[in-house]
Amino acid sequence: MTTIPDITIIGGGIIGLLTARELTMAGARVSILEKNAIGRESSWAGGGILLPIYPWRQPSAISELVRHSLDIYPTLATELRESTGIDPEWSPCGLFISRNPDIERAIDWCERYSIDYRTAQTPSLDNLNCDPLNPLWLPDIAHTRNPRLLKSARRDAENRNVELLEHCDVQNVTVNNGRIVSLTTDRGERSVGHLIVSAGAWTNILFERFFPGLAAPDIKPIKGQMLLYDAPPDLLPGMILENDHYLIPRLDGKILAGSSVEQCGFDKSTSEATYHKIKSFAEQLCPALKRASIISHWAGLRPGTAHGVPYIFRHPDLENLSVNAGHFRNGLVMAPASTSLMADLILGKTPMLDPEPYNLLAPH
Ligand SMILES: Cc1cc2nc3c(=O)[nH]c(=O)nc-3n(C[C@H](O)[C@H](O)[C@H](O)COP(=O)(O)OP(=O)(O)OC[C@H]3O[C@@H](n4cnc5c(N)ncnc54)[C@H](O)[C@@H]3O)c2cc1C
Structure with missing residues (x-):
């Protein structure tokens, strides 16, 4: 890609991949930078149960994302299977x-x-x-075969011309006048339009390294x-x-x-x-x-995160920085709603659900 992508996403797990899907559907040009292979970390290792364990013991902010995701999953799985030929095996076995x-x-x-x-x-x-x-x-209640979901979401991203840069470790950022202008990676320098950090368990390390002194999520x-x-x-x-x-x-x-x-x-x-x-x-x-x-x-x-509630927000101090991370035990089930909410926030659309509980400053 020679032009600057509208959106650069750090992290090619389920959150990064489905965020890219949402944004490309709205016409954005998206790049995903992944330090290993796409979809080989937590999203691959999970079980794929599409319900939190005892959701009634958890904050309602989790249930809201879960309820919306459960509504989205059957159509998402069908669309992914039909468009990519890879079946995510969404199975409502109870x-x-x-x-x-x-x-x-x-x-x-x-x-x-x-x-x-x-x-x-x-x-x-x-x-x-x-x-x-x-x-x-x-x-x-269903489960999905998450390694296949990831393969299918990856193929879908390729079909949508998402630039997938694997084995590309993002090592630093350059900030100028309250905006991120570029990223330093082990594969060279990249200009940035808007940056989304979806780096799962590594999100905090990136914040500490890239934005010392800036309010950071606790993951x-x-x-x-x-x-x-x-x-x-x-x-x-x-x-x-x-x-x-x-x-x-x-x-x-x-x-x-x-x-x-x-x-x-x-x-x-x-x-x-x-x-x-x-x-x-x-x-x-x-x-x-x-x-x-x-x-x-x-x-x-x-x-x-402390209560399992993910962070989904636009950063209050850097206008072109967003975060979608911290899904703890429920990233596969919450991914469709959480990535749709992220896209709404970036695109300035009325959010599909109240974004407040996922804000950086909300008690987590
Ligand atoms: C054993 C286990 C069981 C689970 N069971 C379930 C379940 O049944 N149901 C459920 O809903 N959830 C389950 N989960 C949780 C779920 O897997 C996670 O919440 C979810 O996968 C998080 O997705 P993610 O995209 O944020 O993270 P990840 O999949 O970890 O993706 C983050 C990516 O960021 C990349 N990255 C990090 N730093 C950099 C950098 N500097 N540059 C470039 N890339 C970088 C990483 O390499 C990684 O690929 C389970 C998890 C585990 C481990």
Whole structure:
């Protein structure tokens, strides 16, 4: 690209990719700069459950993004599949939550956000060894196969002529008269129109390095480890959440088991202790998994904020700087609404939902 892109996005995860999609639909020319390969960090490592874990225990700012995203997902998945030929496998297989000491709160939340629920009629638990307490079945909750969602969103970006610069580490910025004028990367200097930082868990580091003294979002890396079983199809009636762990059945029978929540900086290594903890949860809950092999074990870094509410804002002190980051455990489910809100703010459109809770200065 020889001309200056209207929008430069740092970070090619799900947030960067879907933000680019929104902005190109409005006619903007967009570049994404990604220090590794596109879509290989947290967005790849996640489970893809399209509901927060116990959303009724979390701030309503999360539920608002979730509700809007749930409305967008079926159409988004269809459009991505048809335009790219890569199926993000949006699968509304339902979510069974076995233990709900706060069932009244859960029911109020489902009614408030129009989420279908059953307390009496649950799916068959034949293969499961769970210990239900006020069980809850949410038959319409879906998951997406996030690595495929990312491939599809990447192809979609290419089709929309988004410039994708991989292995391009953004190392510094030049600011002049309250505007960012250029970026220094390990692949050279780039002029900037408007800059969006969607660098997930790395967003804070970039702020500290690029904008010392400027008000910054508070985002920390929170490691999560997962296991993948090669299991026969139809072992589970849907996704299962028991206490803090879950099983997610993919369409081809593979089952994900997760996850850990660990604060250890930017260390992305896996550990044997966590492997055994997740394995023991999975095989206790679904004994048939003892006969299935574990074919993968990985870790990713969630972009954590104190209450899980992401930052989506235009910076008050730099007119051409915006941030869309800090989605913690819910970046896949919140991505469609959060990127649409970001685009509304940049394009000066009436926002689809109240942007205040996602502001830099809102209590997070
Ligand atoms: C184990 C695990 C399970 C999860 N399960 C779920 C789930 O079931 N449902 C759900 O909704 N969410 C889930 N999540 C959370 C979700 O994955 C994240 O919230 C989401 O992926 C964040 O997306 P992102 O685009 O902000 O970050 P990322 O995908 O991490 O993308 C940020 C990108 O910025 C790039 N970057 C950083 N610094 C620079 C730089 N200097 N220059 C250029 N590029 C840079 C990085 O390389 C990275 O690719 C899970 C996460 C994990 C780890």
